[in-house]
Amino acid sequence: MAPIVDNGEYDGNDPEPQVVWTADDLIAYHLDSGPSESFSEKVGNELRHYSVEFAVRNDGEHAVVLLQNKNKQLYELLIDLKLIPIRLDGDYAGKTAYQVTGVDGTRAQSQGFSNRGYAKTLYRCTARLSQSLIVSDNYQHDPGKFLWQAIGAECDVPDALTVRIYHARLKTVLKECSVKGFQFDTGTPVEYDGENVPEDIIWGFNKESVLLVAEPPTS
Numbered sequence: 001m002a003p004i005v006d007n008g009e010y011d012g013n014d015p016e017p018q019v020v021w022t023a024d025d026l027i028a029y030h031l032d033s034g035p036s037e038s039f040s041e042k043v044g045n046e047l048r049h050y051s052v053e054f055a056v057r058n059d060g061e062h063a064v065v066l067l068q069n070k071n072k073q074l075y076e077l078l079i080d081l082k083l084i085p086i087r088l089d090g091d092y093a094g095k096t097a098y099q100v101t102g103v104d105g106t107r108a109q110s111q112g113f114s115n116r117g118y119a120k121t122l123y124r125c126t127a128r129l130s131q132s133l134i135v136s137d138n139y140q141h142d143p144g145k146f147l148w149q150a151i152g153a154e155c156d157v158p159d160a161l162t163v164r165i166y167h168a169r170l171k172t173v174l175k176e177c178s179v180k181g182f183q184f185d186t187g188t189p190v191e192y193d194g195e196n197v198p199e200d201i202i203w204g205f206n207k208e209s210v211l212l213v214a215e216p217p218t219s
């Protein structure tokens with residue numbers, strides 16, 4: 001099944017994600033060593049300091065964006081990402097891969113932290129820290145579709161992911177040929193930039209096994 005786009009509102013991951021985290025909760029997680037965002041705000045007479053942290057569980061099946069209140073040493077969930085191990089064959093045979101089963105950014109939105117690129121950063125962190133491919137869900141809501149388009153368009157960061165279109169039944173990635181155009185037979189593998197592939201090849205139909213695959217840079 002190719003990614004089916006649901007225009008309805010995404011109601012969050014199930015089961016409901018853990019909202020408040022402590023340092024003990026993060027023992028089984030790798031904190032990303034890449035860029036994080038720190039800021040302060042004045043609440044009454046008190047200056048409160050915050051930082052945004054990205055954490056990926058050791059097994060690669062869960063990752064989160066957390067807002068840390070440094071005064072209280074507690075973390076508040078902003079984005080919750082759930083994944084499962086998946087086997088890809090053909091072009092990706094032998095590579096570790098995790099498929100997204102849900103990405104919940106409803107708390108980031110309600111707390112005023114949407115549209116800051118945190119979800120894109122979380123995907124990059126997950127791919128890099130687990131040294132794995134990140135594979136799209138078979139079923140997308142509009143925010144998920146827009147996120148994959150944004151990941152494909154991102155090229156101005158050192159650890160940007162390369163997104164390709166993968167056909168699970170044919171076990172190969174989408175290619176472009178000067179004679180045949182876009183197809184899964186012969187040609188040059190296509191790096192998806194969010195808009196260079198016709199949407200009807202990727203989204204909204206269920207006759208083929210098409211997935212998006214994000215590849216971390218090779219170290």
